[in-house]
Amino acid sequence: MDMLLKRPVVLGCCLWITGYALALYSELRWLNFTTSALMLGALIVISALRLPFRQPLCALLLVGAAYGYYQGADQRNVTMLPLAQQQQSLDGSEVTLLGRIGSPVTVDGDRASFTVEAASVRFQDTAFPLGGESVQVSLRLLEQAQQGVASGWRRGDALTLAGTLRSPSPARNFGGFDYRRYLRLHHTHWLFSAKGVDQAQVEPAAARISVVQLLRWNDELRGNLSRRMDMIFPAPQAGFMKSMLIGLTDDLDPERFQQFSELGLTHILAISGLNIAVFLGVCIWLMRRMKLTQETYLLICIGLLPFFILLTGASPSVIRAGLMSIVVLLAARKGLIKDILHIMALVAWIMLLWNPYFLLDVSFQLSFLVTLGLILGVQRINELLQPWLPSSLIRNSASITLVSQLVSFPASIYYFNQFSLLSWLANAILVPVISMVVFPAGLLALVVGLVYVPAGQAIGWLISWLNELIFWCTDKLQQLHGFKLIWATPSLAWIAFYYVLLVWIYWLWWRLSQTSSTMYPIMLEVTPNRRRMNLPLWLGAALFSFLALLVMGYYPERFSHTGLVQFIDVGQGDAILIRTPNGKHILIDGGGTLTFRKPGDGWKARKDPYEVGAKLLVPLLKKRGVHQLDLVVLTHEDADHSGGLQAVASQIPVKQFLFNGTFKPGAQTAKLFETLLTRDVPLMPAHVSHWIQIDPQTRLQVLYPVGSNEQRLEIVKEQNAQSVVFLLEMQGTRWLFTGDMEMESEAKVLAQLRDHPDLLDLNVSSSGSRPMIDVLKIAHHGSKTSTTQEWLDYWNPSWAVISVGAMNTYGHPAPAVLERLLNEGMVVFRTDQMGEIQVEVRPEGLFSRLKLSGS
Template sequence: MKRPVVQGCCLWISGYVLAIYTELPWLSWTTSALLVAALAAIYVLRLPGRQPLGALLLVVIAYGYYQGTDQRNITALPLAQQQQVGEAGSEVTLLGRFASPVTIDGDRASFTLEAESVRFNETTAFPLGGESVQVSLRLMEQAQQAVASAWGRGDALTLTGTLRSPSPARNFGGFDYRRYLRLHHTHWLLSAKGVDQAQVQPAAAHFSVVQLLRWNDELRAALSRRMDVIFPASQAGFMKSMLIGLTDDLDPDRFQQFSELGLTHILAISGLNIAVFLGVCIWVLRRFRMAKETYLLICMCLLPFYVLVTGASPSIVRAGLMSMIALYAARRGGMKEVLHILAVAAWAMLVWEPYFLLDVSFQLSFLVTLGLILGVQRVTHLLSPFLTSPTLRNTLAITLVSQAVSFPVSIYYFNQFSLLSWLANAVLVPVISMIVFPAGLVALALGLLYIPLGQRLGLLISWLNEAIFWITDQLQQIPYLKMIWPSPSIPWIYFYYGFLILIYVLWHRIHVSATDEPPIMLDRSSGKNAKKRNVQLSLLLTIGGFLILLWIGYTPNRFQRTGVVQFIDVGQGDAILIRTPYGKHLLIDGGGTLSFRKAGEEWKNRKDPFEVGQKTLVPLLKKRGIHRLEMVVLTHEDADHSGGLQAVIEQIPVKQFLFNGTFKESTSVTTLFSTLVQKEVPLLPAQVADWIHIDPLTRLQVIYPLETNQTEVEIVKEQNARSVVFLLEMQGTRWLFTGDMEKESEAAVLAYLQDHPGLIASDRNSWYTARGAAATKDSSSNPYIDVLKVAHHGSKTSTTLEWLAYWNPAVAVISVGAMNTYGHPSPEIIDHLMNAKAGIFRTDRMGEVQMEVRKEGIFTRMKLAY
């Protein structure tokens, strides 16, 4: 058997994959242990057919090992108490120890608690056995930042707060925080207010694993503080991320820019850092004339500490393990097969933590490394007829291989790809890896010895960084080269790698034939030339199939002829995405995060605060493959409707922007309109006019505001009463979108429609004919709509009985935040809707609500069961 370790690792991963997508409850750690004994017996007894049988058993053993781990990943809290806590939360007191350093960001301190017990209002305490709990402590005064910063890993803690279950994904394809925490063996969140809720007892100073990790935390914090002094403030976060893996101070905009250009691996500690670190160590030790065995042993001992100092992410752990194995092999003259070393590292990590397989850092690190091992030398050889420079040939091969191998995983998680990514990597990676990173290490070392010396070198590095940032700024501004990809399916990814391998094999055969090497297969009937033509034809067909695959992956819903209205859950706000039957996309509002900061509370501001547009809405739009928005409708300019649109406008092309024709004086709204003007997006003040046709089956009609000043923009502070209200007809269905309109606005619209009966009912008879049996309500008295978006999140300031009686909706959707402090939706409005016999859908209880228009009618699905 060739490469048994590699094959065994692949079989082990196959078992994990089967366990992830299927479930066999009878397979567990116990059955895996029994099968390990059986596997050993098969090989000891040298039974016939042991290799295929052993391979099958290894897959089943891995299946049971993963499932056994997953079955034990549960909370120790009794079921009755779990039900008492739920997502609403319950007041408790936790006793335990800090299991992570404390991170201070504005008015929030966050850390992981290793909980020993939990006490509810009763006197009984329930043991948790060291279960991890994620804690968020709100700081009430600026002085509390210093108090929380003094806490460290291993300190005993008694903390009173609200314990709750993490929220699952509330939108289709959205980030699942509950699943994320579970994969990190965490099942509960605790939120508390003020350090006075915490009683902390410093840990005793004695050598232990916890104390070692605490020293590592303190070392990382000390290095971070020193780098703040060495490097300019605007670049300190960038250098921290690159040198020691600290991303807390990294500029979010810079990270977004590097992400769009496919350069995030530069900001992640990985094999490059290990290689430079080992190179420096070996160079220094050899200057002391140490024997090879000695300095290799010293480097092996230093690597674990370097991995810890740089954060021990899966990518750096992989690189560290591989380097330690390679150093050991070089010292003993043993295993030198790089694939074996990679397989041993992967196997060891997956046995230690099976959930690593689901970590994007683990996946990309091993995939790219595998691709570089298998592909660079071969691709370099294939490029030799076209490029004479060995350096250029090798650089291009590394870039092409890493880009091709990482592409499907990157778009699966990040949903974007720049056509300039290969150029950015080819130009910037050598500069950063060969100059900036080593020089940064030297500057840090010198700064630890003598700060002014480190600062001088840090200044030189900052000039080079400024040049790098200028290049990335220019590359990012080139239009039409940033592509948004929907998350591909798992079969699509398999086909992608299959086509990639087949293209390489066929290209290699043509190249071998062109160099007059012996043919791979002897074709006596047609000879060598005919064989070459067949291979060339096969290559062309394979490339064609590969391009079709990419085309399908880029627009998987190209031929879908159904309209979909998606009421996205953005908390207390509105964000509605519409896909028309011809693939046009409209976005109504963008949600937003309300801020209640007062003057003098700037210390509460966070470095990377949660913003609905950036953290929720834009990722969802990208994941669904929204390449362009045909129209964005801003019903009004309150923050819970307009705030998230800033990120949308910045990252997704918009054809036109419809708004209420007014302006609300605020920093965020000013920035939004400035960005729209800068990007040359047409601004359309809403007005009652003719129908706006979106595609052959979709059109919309503005019915409020009734009059818009076309010559100048009016400044309006209170925006609810000026909300854009419009009727949408799509594929024989009618939808009414109301923003946050109020009772007075509703009365004005009803009066206007009674005076202008032909405005929205010009083809009413034909519409009812098209609807047929689906139009079950009385169509002779009032207009009929299929779906009403209830105004102002169900507030009692709108949705009057007269409004409902006029429109006679079949279904009502309320976009409202879970556990909001406003009491929305009002019980009175719920009663109105029930009396109108309208079906009610609510995002606070159901999460995202999607309604698909088919020939048979409207089909609805909800993210959360209710």
């Protein structure tokens, strides 16, 4: 606290952030810009009059002013369209959008995406003004030639475009990515989709000096640099170098990014303080060789930094590093540099005033957290490590790595839900090589290549050898699967306890180091009348508490003994996650993205297409702390059930894999089975069997396919009729999972059960009032090809769940199926209307939780 009181800017910034945090988790609508200004005025008056208790009063007023400022900004972040029109006529309607292009146009396969600063939207004969509101546009390209047309559009061009206006979708799964919230934080409230460039009328912007024109020139410069880097660096590495040098990630290999992410190396691929430091170091070194004075080269560097920030994409991390560098250089030029902590607080305050939503940006949070940790912690940890690490070089490297890893750990697992125990090793080895060699050499290759391409290519060729060595290292580290840990998203209370314990451990360690040279027992006298503190004992208790906290974070549901079945909304497909009472995890199918390509449509392929497994399913499993899947059941190999399992098998350990014993020819299925075999996952063909025990309270029995237990793989193209059907019993409840089975398959199962009545260990009461099963997963997304009346009569379920995509083109679920379910008096759940459906098994019965329709 004394440190904060001596640093008023730091204290003020902390109080301002506190006000923002309170505004995030509460709502006092009477606090707004006006009340914020009044509170700031009162603060100035109280400070000037030096009234009693002015410090706590001013602190409260500053927190209140921040609360009002954030809420005032948030209240203004609304669409300009009238509310009635939003809800009734415009959402999902065909309209004409008028405005100007407000971002670079990104062309990827058959899609062009950009934002439009919309002046108005025309609906039928009525035009609604939007006043420059940002609208996200997705334009589907119908011919390959349209790629060139869309690529020729530039920021600032006037645009008239006919298409469909929609409201962004909220998160459809618990803990899932909320696209509506993401766009709102970027002041965007509408999505606009159109087909073909023929729907657009584009007029180039007039060439005049303005902010838009400057940004347009910057876009063209970044595009030219990108094309030149394609010429300088080998094709597999150009995307990597673009990300590191100019912040362009469009061409970065998604698998390489995933690899760096798992090893905690994504900060290398994002422009941040490290890049700024190297850039300034190279500039200063060159200007010193040119015999420029210190005042001159510092002034030149200050002028170059805004240009560098824009050139590298102006992300929150590079803005933070750039602004801090500008303030430091100005202070150094005037000889006023004293306290880097003050500078950091000042930069954070400026950024939060400019855009309060920066507080919610992961790059802003990580950038300031790590910087704060390095400022406050490295020197202190250095002193503590001195007795064990006499070498200053090794000690400095260890201190920087230790501090950055410990400080960033909670934010990393909160946002990315993974941590590699080899992260410290990867950072210690690779970061110095990349920052001190690859990045400066890459800048040199780019500068030389702008003058003479072959010379730049020669340097790029040398860099490629070093990059290959780096990639070899990351490949080997990533293959050590046992060191990758998956963490459930921690609570804010857990994060707070983490930092409190971390500070406590440091304080105890420091006090111990201060007294360790004495010959007396290590005691700390708190007061003359109380017992003395045994420092080693307290340090041991603090370390034990810290380890206990980590265990609680890693196993957040360790003491939960209820079963949970989660019907995840993956669109038109199936993905069901089951957590048993003993903490086992079963995944039934993995969803998938359906693609339809004709010969000659290769140009439509996207560099990083949306894939359900990688973009939706795997992040959800990680957020829920699924460290491994004890059993994966693939009911059949159609893409909407199997497609997402490739990402699952690549990133999450699988203990056993149950499938229908057939093979559907195709590259996707072949890759999945190859991945499973490479990872030594046992493959179990399904056949009618007795109960398989999962844990003491959970067991399952395969009912279909009906066949022999031969280890023979049959090639089957039409997979629906081969779907694995099985019965699950958990804590006394019974569930029937049916894949995409059809009427013929239902008839075979019923015939098998009638011929072998002792096959199922299920009893129905003599009155017949007790249902045979509790929950039925409706087959084939509610298609009319299954769920016959005979099937329903036999099983007599209480609840029915239909996994089906919203606004699907197949007409699922079929009206006849819905009518049969309702006539039976069942409770019907649908993912298209309710989002994710969770059913918890408690001693009192079954309890449902719906993402989009309350509890």
